[in-house]
Amino acid sequence: MRLLAVVLRLLPPNRRELGQALLAELHAVPAERRAAWIAGGVWFVLSQSWLRVGGYLAGVVVAASAVATVDRIGTSDDAGQVVLAVLLLVATLMGVAAPRLAWLTGLVVGAAVGVAHLGGDPWLFVLVVPAVVAAQLGGGVRRLVARRH
Incomplete structure (x- = not known):
């Protein structure tokens, strides 16, 4: 029981x-x-x-993969800005989708670029900070919308 x-x-x-x-x-x-x-x-x-946990895990994997893929295929001078924009977008959307796990989403998505460049520049892990902030903001938006309805 x-x-x-x-x-x-x-x-x-x-x-x-x-x-x-x-x-x-x-x-x-x-x-x-x-x-x-x-x-x-x-x-x-x-x-x-x-269904709930599996959907969240699949979403985080897809989000991190999208960020890492955009980072790998970007060759222009503004590729860094595009990667940051994609990182902020997917972290925010995942924060909206799962507000209570926004911090975890930010950690995983933010570390995706650093992991993709392992052995390279360790400063890329600083992208965890904007990813966590974006995911938390997405979670905050979700909570605000939920309170109004």
């Missing part, structure tokens, strides 16, 4: 009522079927939260 109660915290907000119903109905389930009921509830929570 405690396992199910702890795992229910992973559910997205729009699915938490279903999880609470699973927990509330647990007492009505016969004792010999409770283990199966709990296992089913844990499976429900994992399947619902995997």
Whole structure:
């Protein structure tokens, strides 16, 4: 029972009522079927939260890859500015998509250029700072919009 109660915290907000119903109905389930009921509830929570976590992870990987790719293909004199613009854009969008994880998004996306140039200029990791700021600003915009609605 405690396992199910702890795992229910992973559910997205729009699915938490279903999880609470699973927990509330647990007492009505016969004792010999409770283990199966709990296992089913844990499976429900994992399947619902995997979509959320998997989508976020895929978004961060795509965002970091986009920044690194733009950095690698840029050959003009203004390639650095284009990379910074793309970095700020994808960090902000990811901050809007996942406000609570904006700091992590900023770290990963900001470090993408530095990782792409490992063994090169270590100062490229300074791009973590504007990426974290952009992601936090995106998260702030999302929170402001949510409060108004």
